[in-house]
Amino acid sequence: RGLTLAVVNQKGGVGKSTTAINLSAYLADMGQKVLLIDFDPQGNASSGLGIDKKSIKKCVYNAIIDERPLVEVIAQTSIKNLSLIPATLQLAGAEIELVAALSREYRLKRAISPIKDRYDFIVIDCPPSMGLLTVNALTAADEIIIPVQCEFYALEGLSKLLESVRLVKTHLNPELKIAGVLMTMHDIRTKISQQVIDEVRKFFRELVYDSIIPRTVRLSEAPSFGVPINRYDVESKGAQAYQQFAREVIERAEKR
Amino acid sequence: RGLTLAVVNQKGGVGKSTTAINLSAYLADMGQKVLLIDFDPQGNASSGLGIDKKSIKKCVYNAIIDERPLVEVIAQTSIKNLSLIPATLQLAGAEIELVAALSREYRLKRAISPIKDRYDFIVIDCPPSMGLLTVNALTAADEIIIPVQCEFYALEGLSKLLESVRLVKTHLNPELKIAGVLMTMHDIRTKISQQVIDEVRKFFRELVYDSIIPRTVRLSEAPSFGVPINRYDVESKGAQAYQQFAREVIERAEKR
Numbered sequence: 380r381g382l383t384l385a386v387v388n389q390k391g392g393v394g395k396s397t398t399a400i401n402l403s404a405y406l407a408d409m410g411q412k413v414l415l416i417d418f419d420p421q422g423n424a425s426s427g428l429g430i431d432k433k434s435i436k437k438c439v440y441n442a443i444i445d446e447r448p449l450v451e452v453i454a455q456t457s458i459k460n461l462s463l464i465p466a467t468l469q470l471a472g473a474e475i476e477l478v479a480a481l482s483r484e485y486r487l488k489r490a491i492s493p494i495k496d497r498y499d500f501i502v503i504d505c506p507p508s509m510g511l512l513t514v515n516a517l518t519a520a521d522e523i524i525i526p527v528q529c530e531f532y533a534l535e536g537l538s539k540l541l542e543s544v545r546l547v548k549t550h551l552n553p554e555l556k557i558a559g560v561l562m563t564m565h566d567i568r569t570k571i572s573q574q575v576i577d578e579v580r581k582f583f584r585e586l587v588y589d590s591i592i593p594r595t596v597r598l599s600e601a602p603s604f605g606v607p608i609n610r611y612d613v614e615s616k617g618a619q620a621y622q623q624f625a626r627e628v629i630e631r632a633e634k635r
Numbered sequence: 636r637g638l639t640l641a642v643v644n645q646k647g648g649v650g651k652s653t654t655a656i657n658l659s660a661y662l663a664d665m666g667q668k669v670l671l672i673d674f675d676p677q678g679n680a681s682s683g684l685g686i687d688k689k690s691i692k693k694c695v696y697n698a699i700i701d702e703r704p705l706v707e708v709i710a711q712t713s714i715k716n717l718s719l720i721p722a723t724l725q726l727a728g729a730e731i732e733l734v735a736a737l738s739r740e741y742r743l744k745r746a747i748s749p750i751k752d753r754y755d756f757i758v759i760d761c762p763p764s765m766g767l768l769t770v771n772a773l774t775a776a777d778e779i780i781i782p783v784q785c786e787f788y789a790l791e792g793l794s795k796l797l798e799s800v801r802l803v804k805t806h807l808n809p810e811l812k813i814a815g816v817l818m819t820m821h822d823i824r825t826k827i828s829q830q831v832i833d834e835v836r837k838f839f840r841e842l843v844y845d846s847i848i849p850r851t852v853r854l855s856e857a858p859s860f861g862v863p864i865n866r867y868d869v870e871s872k873g874a875q876a877y878q879q880f881a882r883e884v885i886e887r888a889e890k891r
């Protein structure tokens with residue numbers, strides 16, 4: 380199995396890390412064995428799961444640049460069934476170092492392949508750019524999940540994202556598919572939110588998940604306690620939305 | 636004059652474009668001659684000011700890659716005293732193309748220098764990454780404005796940002812200074828907001844502007860009408876916060 384899902388959107392602050400963490404946590408609670416790979420030098424997925432980055436000696440950087448086995452850098456989280464490959468600031472250097480490296484786009488894919496079968500899902504959190512780190516994630520992924528904020532600017536970057544996906548599909552990863560598009564940070568106080576949803580549904584049609592993630596204070600607070608929303612406030616609207624989303628991800632995975 | 640301010644933070648979605656647009660618009664209304672440079676391939680600063688990017692033939696890409704004079708790509712906005720250098724998706728290619736280019740970090744600085752004296756302020760909106768585009772902006776800038784979201788993850792990337800600024804100062808732009816740190820998206824509903832402000836004030840002390848930008852629906856709606864907040868809803872809390880901020884920017888500029 381080891382269905383590898385990259386959470387991608389070069390637009391910043393759209394909820395990639397929040398989605399990667401909470402999806403992984405709910406999949407794990409539903410009995411799936413999950414590996415979350417933090418592939419953003421900011422390391423938000425790592426700190427959002429309570430990892431103290433200062434105590435981390437080796438991270439995903441070592442797997443893709445020094446070619447250390449990925450299994451050497453796996454960290455356990457407080458969630459059963461959920462393992463994490465953390466990121467530290469060291470990863471920031473990888474973007475430049477990869478430019479001249481051999482087989483630079485396949486480093487992550489090669490690092491994942493020896494352990495892919497040990498998991499049901501592998502989720503990759505990507506940085507807000509379309510550089511070599513994101514290209515590595517798109518090359519290693521089977522499918523991609525695109526979080527889209529319910530805000531005006533959200534529509535602007537989508538055509539560029541699809542163009543990059545097409546290029547990766549043509550040159551690096553012919554099997555790459557879009558798993559789905561997730562609407563995030565929906566705010567009922569503003570009519571823009573619904574307008575953006577309608578636009579995105581018109582463009583992506585059935586690829587858009589039914590689940591819509593609301594903008595809630597609880598979701599923005601959970602990472603400061605180092606836990607996903609299903610450990611911070613499982614009754615909250617944000618938790619229920621991510622639970623429904625995780626169910627949709629499993630449903631679509633079973634139909635592949 | 637032509638004080639060049641780069642609005643920078645590699646963390647995504649912190650309000651860089653919103654700050655670049657609304658600061659520029661208020662400085663223009665206060666009688667300052669302003670040039671806003673959209674240096675993010677997403678082109679949010681351009682569309683947030685109502686520019687139809689499909690109708691744009693030449694943009695900042697042509698100035699830094701083909702070395703066309705910047706004056707050839709200046710667009711007028713609906714705001715008197717505010718001119719814009721738009722960005723289109725073409726700029727996305729620049730990040731890769733610059734890698735092998737001669738004097739690759741100085742391209743923007745060289746493009747700006749013939750027209751710098753025509754303006755009181757030049758504001759540069761940066762993408763959410765620390766690649767060659769942002770390095771060009773840091774090399775061209777006199778000072779930088781760092782928007783910081785009042786959210787948990789906001790604190791993580793700051794040390795990396797300061798490290799990058801130090802590197803640019805050492806190797807490319809010895810005069811580079813930090814103009815200030817602006818707290819954005821403050822939400823009174825959550826205690827995290829105040830905790831983040833306290834942390835940032837402890838770290839950056841007097842560099843933090845007194846003005847705090849609240850998270851408001853009006854600020855998120857204005858770009859969908861292609862206007863800054865002082866044309867969309869000048870009485871709103873968000874407008875007043877950006878007006879106060881623009882005054883602080885002028886005060887600090889006069890003390891230079």
Ligand SMILES: Nc1ncnc2c1ncn2[C@@H]1O[C@H](COP(=O)(O)OP(=O)(O)OP(=O)(O)O)[C@@H](O)[C@H]1O
Nearest residue numbers: 391392393394395396397507593594595599647786
């Ligand atoms: N549904 C939500 N409700 C409220 N806050 C949210 C929600 N989703 C994310 N956030 C908050 O919004 C900010 C941006 O989210 P997040 O960091 O997950 O986005 P991202 O796309 O990963 O950002 P980046 O582009 O920097 O990687 C964070 O502070 C996060 O806590």
Ligand SMILES: Nc1ncnc2c1ncn2[C@@H]1O[C@H](COP(=O)(O)OP(=O)(O)OP(=O)(O)O)[C@@H](O)[C@H]1O
Nearest residue numbers: 391530647648649650651652653763850851854855
């Ligand atoms: N104070 C605010 N209140 C409400 N919404 C805001 C505020 N500031 C920005 N926004 C909205 O939040 C989103 C992110 O803001 P913006 O695009 O300005 O950030 P950015 O740092 O430029 O993002 P990127 O990293 O992608 O360049 C946008 O949809 C914007 O309209």
Ligand SMILES: [Mg+2]
Nearest residue numbers: 395396419423
């Ligand atoms: Mg993230």
Ligand SMILES: [Mg+2]
Nearest residue numbers: 651652675679
């Ligand atoms: Mg922006």
